[in-house]
Amino acid sequence: MKYVICNADEGDPGAYMDRSLLEGNPHRVLEGMLIGAYAMGAREGYMYVRDEYPLAVKHVTLAIEELRRLGLIGPNILGTGFDFEIRIAKGAGAFVCGEETALIASIEGRVGEPRQRPPFPTVRGLFGKPTCINNVETWGNVPLIIDKGADWFAGIGTEGSKGTKIFSLVGKINNTGLVEVPMGITLREIIFDIGGGIPGDRAFKAVQTGGPSGGCLPKEMLDLPIDYQSLAQAGSIMGSGGMIVMDEKTCMVDIAKYYLNFLRDESCGKCVSCREGTQRMWEIVKKISDGKATMEDIAVLEQLAGAVKDASLCGLGQTAANPVLSTLKYFRSEYEKHVVEKRCPAMVCKEIVSSPCQYICPIGQEASTYIALIAQKKFAEAYEVIRKDNPLPSVCGRVCSRACESVCRAGEIGEPISIRGLKRFVMDWAKAKGLDSPVRFPVTRAEKVVIIGAGPAGLTAGYYLARKGYPVRIFEALPVPGGMLAVTIPGHRLPKDILSEDINFIMESGVSIKTHMALGKDFTLDDLHNQGYKAVFIATGAHKPIEIGVPGEEAEGVLQALEYLKDVHLKRPVELGRRVVVIGGGNSAVDAARVALRNKSVGKVAILYRRTRKEMPAYPEEVEAALDEGVKVEFLTAPTWVATKDGRVTGVRCQRMKLGEKDESGRPKPVPIEGSEFLVAADTLILALSERAYTPYLKESDGLTLS
CATH class of the missing domain: 3.40.50.11540 (NADH-ubiquinone oxidoreductase 51kDa subunit)
Incomplete structure (x- = not known):
């Protein structure tokens, strides 16, 4: 039989x-x-x-x-x-x-x-x-x-895996459902070509194949061919064909915890490695997600997962460790953030995440608290909450990047709460009422601290250190404190008197600032140590421009956006032609364009941006204001070379672009359209691409490691 x-x-x-x-x-x-x-x-x-x-x-x-x-x-x-x-x-x-x-x-x-x-x-x-x-x-x-x-x-599939496979495509994907594909197709083709990519323009983060006991594969493996051998080598399995797509809002520690919870319940209990191992793994991962673990727990978890994989009787136990092992392999930094920093980057793990707006704020501003107080018209109490953590509240009320609003729960069903605007309202109200008076912090510590750079980072660090009782001095290379706040953000966005009020508040709280002091020129790190400073905080910023990488960018008449804005603010002479072209799509590009338009010698200003308005990183209200003022924006346009005559810029050779497939960041890639080249006439070209840190003042003997 x-x-x-x-x-x-x-x-x-x-x-x-x-x-x-x-x-x-x-x-x-x-x-x-x-x-x-x-x-x-x-x-x-x-x-x-x-x-x-x-x-x-x-x-x-x-x-x-x-x-x-x-x-x-x-x-x-x-x-x-x-x-x-x-x-x-x-x-x-x-x-x-x-x-x-x-x-x-x-x-x-x-x-x-x-x-x-x-x-x-x-x-x-x-x-x-x-x-x-x-x-x-x-x-x-x-x-x-x-x-x-x-x-x-x-004839279908790969050498070792023939035929087709049906996958259940679910999760954070536009087109969910069943797809039958030939073996050997890549993850990228399934997720972005067939699945239509990630909803809401969010970035792809990972995909789990093989169901609850499968592995989670990161964006770096999107071009992995799907067959039994490739998935096994990557730390996952084919399984029955489940394929769960995850975006940037997914916590990999939480994912591992979720599947371990399922697997520990489904373990039949026959072999001790699976019965006890899945339970212990779940307990450790839960401890990590709750922010109560140590680095030793991660090491134990990894060792235990390997033991469960090797010693279990059946496929359930042998693959139960895959969610743990794969997330540890590809997303170990998330585990370490939960353990060391007690932070969940995806803002999912409830035990260590407060309200999302407070959690994502770099200084942990209690936005939900002061919003509630404002709703009750308790403006004085709201002011106290804001001032408690924020040394630059009036500045933040005008030019903060509003990370809080990007995760506001109200934004999931409509417009997010205008958290930045509410902060500005409270600070303006408090100043009008005479409430915003500084208190000088007493010096209770003997250790002197010096900060290099009076930008927002240096000012904030100085304020917090003074509040802890340290004597603090800030050295600033520019003639005015404030860094990029003072010399690059135009007055129509950040009035100088508002910035001065916040800086004066910090100084009157006990922070000393000395300008015209540049590291590497006026003093060295050794000088600071010899003067008795016990700690040095370097906050010189990242404002070295990145080159555009096209022929002719070294020509006369080509300016860098931040340098141009700095010269304008410091009232240095700047020569602009009648026709100004700005390349870039961020706030510095829009600021440079609007400032240039205010120059009497300028007739017209245009911005060239290689994607559409939807993808522009500049604040939408700033783009709208620029358009209202008469700035022309050429979208889907990329420069190919700078036209010159006698060494001076005369125009920019451009090429039309079209939006292609979305990349891992969630933004569509600009793709050149052949035969679409054209010339944009320009007397001045302002480059506003991106910036990086520039540290020529640091010597190898300083013993500092740069990432």
Whole structure:
């Protein structure tokens, strides 16, 4: 006696490939079982399907009855003397019954627990007899291979993985559903070409293949070909075909915890490594997500995961560690942030995340608290909350990047709360009422601290140190304190009197500032140590311009945006032509364009940006204001070279772009349109691309490591 079994026990959350095939075309699967049974001489077959799939059970039952009525199931099929019966066995939903020996035990009426192999089911399977057990897709492919030939099937896929595979594409993806693709297709093609990318222009973060016990693969592996060997080498599995896409709002520690919680519940308990190991792994990961773990816990977790993988009896235990091992391999920094900094970058882990607006704020401003106080018209109390943590509140009320508003819960159903605007309102109200008076902090510490750079970072650090009782001095290279706030942000965005009020507040609190003091020119780090300073905080900023990388950018008349804005603020002479072109799409580009337009010698100003307005990193209200003032913005335009005459700029050769596929950041890539080149006339070209840190004042002997 021999048996054939179809394993339709689909237990992965979010996976419904088998259900779709059994509901839509059960005859194809039954035909495959019939052919297999005839080839190996099996007399009985079982379709093991979940009781949770009533429509699949109904359709398979109807198909079996139809086959029996037509003489394709039963005794003496088509007069060949071959007898074959197929029965339906309904599973109770235990995930472990996806393992073949546990499934066989369930059909026999025993507890669904796996057993040691060998002997394998082909030797001793159902009721102790030789058994061939395969999944729904395998049986469903048999009739196609018989009909079209083995060469046809072998022509699809890769060398080691032939044919196609049905995936259940779910999660943070635009087009969810089932997709059947050839083996060897890349993750990128499935997620971005077929799945349509990530909703809401968010960045792709990871994809988990293989269901709860699969691995999480990062964006660096988007070009990985999908086959059994490649996935195994990457630390994941094919599994039943589940594919869960995750975006930047997904916490990988939370993902590992979620799947471990599922797997510990589904463990049959037969082997101690799986029964106890999954429970202990879950406890450690929960401890990490709660912000209560140590670095030693991460090491123990990694060691334990390897032990569970190596020592477990069946596939459930052997793969249960994959979510942990893969996230540790590719996203270890997230685990370390939870442990060391007690922070969840995705703002998911509730035990260590306060309100999202406060959590994402670089200084932890209690936005939700002062918003509630403002709603109750308790403006004085709201002022106290703002002032408690923020030494530059009036500045932040005008030019803060508003990270808080980007995660505001109200923004999920409409417009986010105008948190920055409310801060500005409270500070203006407090000043009008005479409440914003500084308190000089007493010096209680002997250790002197020096800060290099009086920009926002240096000013903030100085204020906090003074509040702790340290004597603090700030050295600033420019003639005025404030850094880029003072010399690059135009007055129409940040009035200078407002900035001065915040800086004076910090100085009157006990911070000393000395201008015209440049590190490497007026003093060295050794000088500071010799003067008795016990600590040095370097806050010189990142304002070294990045070159555009096109021929001619060194020509006369080509300016850098930050240098241009600095010269204007410091009232240095700047020569601009009638036609000004700005390249870039950030705030510095828009600021440079609007400031240039205010110059009497300038007739017109244009901004060239290689994407669309939607992708511009500049604040939308600033872009709108620039357009209202008469700045022309050429979208989907990229420079190719700078036209010159006698060494001076005369224009910019440009090329039209179109938006291509989205990259891992969630933004579509600009793609050049051939034959679309054109010339933009310009007397002055201002480059506003990006900046980087510039540290020529640091010597190797200083012993500082730069990342």
